[in-house]
Amino acid sequence: MDKGIYVSLLPKGKIKRTLTTESGEVELPETTIADEIILFSELDFEHYAQVVELLNTIADAIPSPPKNLTQEEINAYDLLLDTTEDLVTTLEQEDLLCGTMTRTLLEDALPPGCTSPASADQTKSMLLRAVSDPMRFQFLLNSVLYDMKDGIALDLDKKYCALKELVVSQHLILGDELTARYHFRSVATYYCFLLLHFIVMKPRVLLCQCCGRYFIPKTKKETLYCDRIFIRNRTCKQVAPGMKHQIEAMRQTVIDEFDRAKRRMYNRYSRALDKKAPSEKDLTLSEYYEWLNRATAARDQFVKGELSQEEALSIINVP
Numbered sequence: 001m002d003k004g005i006y007v008s009l010l011p012k013g014k015i016k017r018t019l020t021t022e023s024g025e026v027e028l029p030e031t032t033i034a035d036e037i038i039l040f041s042e043l044d045f046e047h048y049a050q051v052v053e054l055l056n057t058i059a060d061a062i063p064s065p066p067k068n069l070t071q072e073e074i075n076a077y078d079l080l081l082d083t084t085e086d087l088v089t090t091l092e093q094e095d096l097l098c099g100t101m102t103r104t105l106l107e108d109a110l111p112p113g114c115t116s117p118a119s120a121d122q123t124k125s126m127l128l129r130a131v132s133d134p135m136r137f138q139f140l141l142n143s144v145l146y147d148m149k150d151g152i153a154l155d156l157d158k159k160y161c162a163l164k165e166l167v168v169s170q171h172l173i174l175g176d177e178l179t180a181r182y183h184f185r186s187v188a189t190y191y192c193f194l195l196l197h198f199i200v201m202k203p204r205v206l207l208c209q210c211c212g213r214y215f216i217p218k219t220k221k222e223t224l225y226c227d228r229i230f231i232r233n234r235t236c237k238q239v240a241p242g243m244k245h246q247i248e249a250m251r252q253t254v255i256d257e258f259d260r261a262k263r264r265m266y267n268r269y270s271r272a273l274d275k276k277a278p279s280e281k282d283l284t285l286s287e288y289y290e291w292l293n294r295a296t297a298a299r300d301q302f303v304k305g306e307l308s309q310e311e312a313l314s315i316i317n318v319p
């Protein structure tokens with residue numbers, strides 16, 4: 001089978017997935033579209049983003065157009081290709097799905113033989129685009145979740161026009177009945193496919209009032225808390241009622257402030273991404289993920305009573 005991920009849609013929002021890697025086929029655990037969406041929205045790209053920034057710095061040392069490259073510039077180009085290979089190999093070890101799909105995207109973006117210094121221009125821009133693809137999609141996904149949580153209608157004409165149409169490769173398999181399987185070779189198209197199904201399912205996206213993370217309630221019943229393990233093997237749903245007073249008091253402050261700050265920080269990063277008018281306040285990718293990790297830890301420690309509200313807010317709200 002061709003490399004990439006194969007997905008079959010099952011009843012009740014479940015999916016079955018087979019990942020085809022360099023070394024064979026891996027059956028991934030059965031999951032639901034909603035769980036997979038929430039999981040990807042929270043993936044930590046901090047170290048990955050640092051390497052992507054390094055790649056950008058290396059790429060800046062290669063002139064455009066790449067005529068008569070000096071030995072130093074050819075070395076920079078080789079370093080760019082080697083570092084990308086290391087990055088993808090490490091990602092494959094840490095996250096088989098994202099790693100494999102980034103490799104297949106790179107294979108599609110950079111056909112064999114186009115890596116000679118003469119095509120350095122094209123190669124470096126395609127390569128930088130491909131390695132930042134998972135993070136770009138994560139930003140878009142978080143923005144969609146944010147709007148869904150606030151009940152804002154998704155702006156498919158402008159803000160999310162990328163979601164309006166998706167070309168997918170569908171395989172029809174004739175057995176006792178006709179079944180369909182979808183094939184993807186990039187992280188963004190796979191998650192985009194799931195996100196489109198997620199949106200039309202019209203799920204209720206809620207912010208857990210204990211841990212402050214997004215969740216989709218499994219039933220129609222009113223609920224404020226999620227089923228993640230929060231402390232000592234107990235879930236938010238189990239511990240929150242006993243902490244109701246503390247949680248009520250902090251709800252308007254740390255948890256909501258974290259959510260607002262995340263949005264603000266994301267805007268500061270995306271302005272820099274557009275490169276139209278980056279200001280001093282704009283963030284690089286890795287600065288954004290560094291902040292996110294620090295702020296998430298501060299929020300969690302605050303909820304567990306390990307940090308004061310003041311301390312937590314001073315970490316979450318950076319100038």
Ligand SMILES: [Zn+2]
Nearest residue numbers: 208211226236
């Ligand atoms: Zn929770």
